[in-house]
Amino acid sequence: MVKLGILYKSLFEDDFKVLLALERLHVKREYVPLGMIEKETGIYEDKLVLILGKLHNLGLVKRESIGDEKMYKLTYTGYDMLALRSLVRANVLEALGDKISVGKESEIYEGLAPGNIRVAVKFLRLGKTSFRKTVRVRDWATETSLSWYKQSMIAAEREYKALRELVPHKALVPVPFGYNRHVVVIEFIDGVELYEKPDLEDPMGVLVNILETLAIAYHKASIVHGDLSEYNILIKRDDEKPYIIDWPQYVYRDDPRALDLLKRDIFYILRFFRKKYRVEISVDEAIKRIIEYTSQ
Ligand SMILES: Nc1ncnc2c1ncn2[C@@H]1O[C@H](COP(=O)(O)OP(=O)(O)OP(=O)(O)O)[C@@H](O)[C@H]1O
Numbered sequence: 001m002v003k004l005g006i007l008y009k010s011l012f013e014d015d016f017k018v019l020l021a022l023e024r025l026h027v028k029r030e031y032v033p034l035g036m037i038e039k040e041t042g043i044y045e046d047k048l049v050l051i052l053g054k055l056h057n058l059g060l061v062k063r064e065s066i067g068d069e070k071m072y073k074l075t076y077t078g079y080d081m082l083a084l085r086s087l088v089r090a091n092v093l094e095a096l097g098d099k100i101s102v103g104k105e106s107e108i109y110e111g112l113a114p115g116n117i118r119v120a121v122k123f124l125r126l127g128k129t130s131f132r133k134t135v136r137v138r139d140w141a142t143e144t145s146l147s148w149y150k151q152s153m154i155a156a157e158r159e160y161k162a163l164r165e166l167v168p169h170k171a172l173v174p175v176p177f178g179y180n181r182h183v184v185v186i187e188f189i190d191g192v193e194l195y196e197k198p199d200l201e202d203p204m205g206v207l208v209n210i211l212e213t214l215a216i217a218y219h220k221a222s223i224v225h226g227d228l229s230e231y232n233i234l235i236k237r238d239d240e241k242p243y244i245i246d247w248p249q250y251v252y253r254d255d256p257r258a259l260d261l262l263k264r265d266i267f268y269i270l271r272f273f274r275k276k277y278r279v280e281i282s283v284d285e286a287i288k289r290i291i292e293y294t295s296q
């Protein structure tokens with residue numbers, strides 16, 4: 001599999017013109033006939049066939065023949081190229097590096113923002129889901145009514161907005177730099193996932209910091225994470241601060257499920273600290289701390 005950054009660099013303006021035309025035409029149809037692409041782009045047929053051949057070889061479009069007619073469709077990677085182009089043009093992203101994580105619902109790359117700032121670039125891939133993931137709360141995107149692409153676009157926007165709400169209140173979360181389509185660019189946290197059980201000098205201090213971030217989210221941004229576990233916490237290498245990541249499924253505090261989700265989030269974290277670090281706060285005590293939290 002060729003790296004996305006290398007693919008991106010191999011594309012010319014006419015290639016993007018064709019990818020963009022396909023995206024527009026997909027609003028009305030899944031597979032687009034050659035003639036329509038020709039009309040939309042104004043690129044004459046011989047040249048267009050060459051461009052589509054290249055895009056096909058690079059895995060950016062799918063091709064189907066129906067009778068004599070050739071039909072085309074953007075792939076995931078095709079949409080990735082469009083999102084990257086917009087992020088580069090908006091000065092959110094300058095370079096894309098190595099893949100740092102592949103999950104069922106996302107792929108994360110390392111990247112650079114202007115000014116050589118290290119960022120994490122999260123490509124949402126909802127709809128390629130496992131059972132465990134589909135039982136998450138997700139009333140904003142049901143599997144049946146929306147395509148993977150629409151779900152992923154909504155998820156990227158939600159992740160960006162949640163982080164943007166949280167950062168000004170000094171919550172320990174990555175700073176968001178921008179989003180486009182199904183891709184969100186956030187501050188790179190040089191850390192270790194909590195589930196790897198890194199050595200902590202002050203586990204109780206780390207747990208208290210996590211609860212404080214949940215309290216800030218609840219009171220200042222009026223949101224509950226809703227998918228918290230040791231997999232969505234990164235412990236920063238240099239100062240042991242816990243950063244809470246992966247926010248697209250958050251719910252608002254006034255949602256009828258909010259309190260149950262908050263309890264579940266807390267329960268998972270407390271259980272992990274009790275089992276792995278032998279530090280204990282009761283669920284009731286933790287809930288109380290969060291509900292009664294007032295910032296100093
Ligand atoms: N800001 C970041 N800085 C550094 N690494 C990150 C950052 N965000 C995510 N990662 C890495 O990518 C992994 C997956 O990120 P995230 O939890 O946001 O996605 P996900 O949707 O849960 O993916 P999955 O489908 O694997 O569950 C994290 O566990 C972490 O290793």
Ligand SMILES: [Mg+2]
Nearest residue numbers: 231232245246
């Ligand atoms: Mg995650």
